[in-house]
Amino acid sequence: MIVAIDGPSGAGKSTVAKAVAKELGFSCLDTGAMYRAIAWRALQDGVALDDDEALGQVSRRYDISFGHVEGDPVPRRVFIGDVEVTDAIRTAEIDRAVSPVSAAPSVRAALLDQQRRIGGAGNYVVEGRDIGTVVFPDAAVKVFLTASDEERAHRRVRQNVDRGIGSIDYEEVLADLRRRDAADSSRATAPLRAAEDAVRIDSTSHYIEEVIDQICELAREKM
Numbered sequence: 001m002i003v004a005i006d007g008p009s010g011a012g013k014s015t016v017a018k019a020v021a022k023e024l025g026f027s028c029l030d031t032g033a034m035y036r037a038i039a040w041r042a043l044q045d046g047v048a049l050d051d052d053e054a055l056g057q058v059s060r061r062y063d064i065s066f067g068h069v070e071g072d073p074v075p076r077r078v079f080i081g082d083v084e085v086t087d088a089i090r091t092a093e094i095d096r097a098v099s100p101v102s103a104a105p106s107v108r109a110a111l112l113d114q115q116r117r118i119g120g121a122g123n124y125v126v127e128g129r130d131i132g133t134v135v136f137p138d139a140a141v142k143v144f145l146t147a148s149d150e151e152r153a154h155r156r157v158r159q160n161v162d163r164g165i166g167s168i169d170y171e172e173v174l175a176d177l178r179r180r181d182a183a184d185s186s187r188a189t190a191p192l193r194a195a196e197d198a199v200r201i202d203s204t205s206h207y208i209e210e211v212i213d214q215i216c217e218l219a220r221e222k223m
């Protein structure tokens, strides 16, 4: 069974997806981390971010995998090939590089295969931008999670402080979120949009626990 959670950057998808997976006893797949890992590898290899052919080669050459921190059922560690990139893919440099990389049709085709293979192996909560529309159009539950731009930027600033990455400028974060959403929504291949049969949830004025409960309820109705 697949629970698909799509939405723009910073809407709370990761937090919600991991908590829902924990609650339901499902595995969890963060597809954004996969695009970030390809962007990281492409920068390391000096691949031009507008070179669809070369980006495709990178995506096909390396497998992306996830690992657990001891005692935590949610896979938070990210690897590309043998290299762990858990922290390296969360920088501002990768935030900028990931939009052109994820717009490359060859990258999307390669990751689509990997995502279907991983998610098809069991019960999964899968989060991204095109999960309900393209990757798993038959998902049992589809959620499109949003929040206001300002709320999403505030959350991202708080998250960085909590993660010990340091403080970042609110206005810069807001501008970056809007830039990324515009790029994700306007690209030709698998743009960010809600599936017609997705349940839309706006998390701006709801506690995250309420959103988690609501999605678990939707999933239990289908079990």
Ligand code: C5P
Residues within 6 Å of the ligand: 009, 010, 031, 032, 033, 035, 036, 098, 099, 102, 103, 127, 128, 129, 130, 131, 180, 184
């Ligand atoms: O979710 P996260 O912000 O980590 O995703 C990083 C980027 O990866 C997004 O801005 C988007 O460009 C891309 N992405 C995508 N399709 C997905 C998941 C993420 O294009 N399914």
